[in-house]
């Protein structure tokens with residue numbers, strides 16, 4: 001049996017997807033080539049790309065007035081690509097800061113516009129009533145799931161006529177989502193979609209004409225939409241794996257099934273932490289992430305013992321982010337429930353021995 005991989009990203013992929021990649025590697029789709037070796041504009045890959053978009057559209061119920069783009073540059077690229085494409089002739093954007101990734105998005109946006117910090121908090125989502133939104137914002141940006149701090153919104157902000165932008169890198173496809181509430185949704189692939197190197201972007205089509213003139217063509221939503229995300233050579237292998245992951249999610253029962261499973265996994269782990277008196281999670285209960293669960297040990301000098309023991313128990317990559325310390329378990333879609341049960345069992349055993 002393979003070990004359980006709790007890495008925050010690049011992260012665990014569904015085993016059936018890995019098996020299928022292995023099976024198809026030497027001869028993809030009867031082409032006699034691997035998918036990495038075929039033209040992105042050839043009929044085989046074009047058909048695959050069309051099917052992949054259709055699968056994603058049905059999974060997320062993407063309305064017809066949204067473009068689905070596959071871009072490069074990761075979520076960090078989008079930190080700049082969003083302001084470049086959405087500011088138009090405006091000079092202010094609203095941002096909510098709930099942790100490390102919000103903070104990086106803000107830092108990048110400040111190169112292009114005045115950032116109005118609408119609200120901030122790092123151990124929970126700030127109550128919407130406290131947000132100070134500007135009247136003339138080009139858009140409102142927030143981070144639905146802070147991968148490092150483990151803070152997740154369980155509601156969607158109401159931005160009125162201002163386009164809402166969400167960095168869904170670590171929570172996309174983990175539950176159903178009302179896409180129609182957003183102007184732009186983006187997500188780097190390496191948490192819940194596939195390998196690093198491809199970035200999913202959903203953009204409402206009335207926003208395509210708001211780009212700053214200096215926007216690089218490869219990073220222009222409008223140009224990529226017009227070229228089916230092939231304005232330059234796309235990372236075909238990452239795109240291919242993403243397509244297989246979308247199909248796997250459909251086979252599991254879609255996003256409602258993902259949500260149920262993710263909720264059960266998170267409930268089991270948070271309950272184990274809260275009941276222990278030995279482990280603790282710093283996030284306010286109403287804002288706890290179902291995808292990334294940071295926790296600390298009552299005695300940090302036991303951290304290395306915990307990590308060594310967890311690896312021996314087949315539980316990998318539990319070390320917390322260096323700025324938070326402690327542990328972090330990432331419970332993306334591809335983490336099976338058995339993995340979380342094994343982790344909880346290990347934690348109880350460790351507490352019995354050392355707690």
Ligand SMILES: *Cc1c(COP(=O)(O)O)cnc(C)c1O
Pocket residue numbers: 009073074075076077101143145146147167168169170188189191
């Ligand atoms: C991982 C992550 C990023 C950074 O993604 P890159 O693809 O490495 O640029 C940004 N935002 C969130 C919420 C993330 O989880």
